Amino acid sequence: MIGLMKRNREMYSSENVSHDTLKMITDGTVEEHTALLYEPYADSEDNCGSEMLSAEEMKKAAGLAAAEGFSLHIHAIGDKAVTRALDVLCELKGCEGTRTIAHNQLYTDGDTARIINDGGIFFQTTPQWTKSDDYTLRYRQSAQSVRPCPVSARRVY
Numbered sequence: 001m002i003g004l005m006k007r008n009r010e011m012y013s014s015e016n017v018s019h020d021t022l023k024m025i026t027d028g029t030v031e032e033h034t035a036l037l038y039e040p041y042a043d044s045e046d047n048c049g050s051e052m053l054s055a056e057e058m059k060k061a062a063g064l065a066a067a068e069g070f071s072l073h074i075h076a077i078g079d080k081a082v083t084r085a086l087d088v089l090c091e092l093k094g095c096e097g098t099r100t101i102a103h104n105q106l107y108t109d110g111d112t113a114r115i116i117n118d119g120g121i122f123f124q125t126t127p128q129w130t131k132s133d134d135y136t137l138r139y140r141q142s143a144q145s146v147r148p149c150p151v152s153a154r155r156v157y
């Protein structure tokens with residue numbers, strides 16, 4: 001994988017296009033009950049979501065990519081997925097590229113503190129998830145671990 005990424009970076013990068021980021025998908029979405037959660041979905045008692053990549057797979061891929069100067073971008077929506085993404089990115093503090101967690105729909109208070117304390121992780125989210133409109137509430141309530149995104153805790157770059 002890393003060889004293909006390096007080759008694509010060399011062959012296709014230009015003034016307007018850069019191939020310098022590894023995106024990894026940790027889980028799915030709350031709406032599809034595939035966001036990775038610590039607790040089962042309220043309406044599907046044995047379902048804690050789906051694991052697209054194991055923690056070990058992410059750590060290995062991220063380490064290899066970071067060592068070659070690639071930025072890291074991790075899709076994580078459920079609280080357990082966000083923890084896994086943080087485990088990977090916090091270990092790579094000081095790497096050359098940027099470190100980003102995308103979405104962050106649900107997460108634990110402990111992980112909020114880890115994001116703030118690290119100080120270098122981009123925390124990309126969807127503003128709709130900070131509100132309590134009918135659409136968001138309906139899907140958020142299907143996840144028992146309701147910890148919506150606290151806007152005031154996010155670091156602004």
Ligand SMILES: [Zn+2]
Pocket residue numbers: 075076102103
């Ligand atoms: Zn995504």
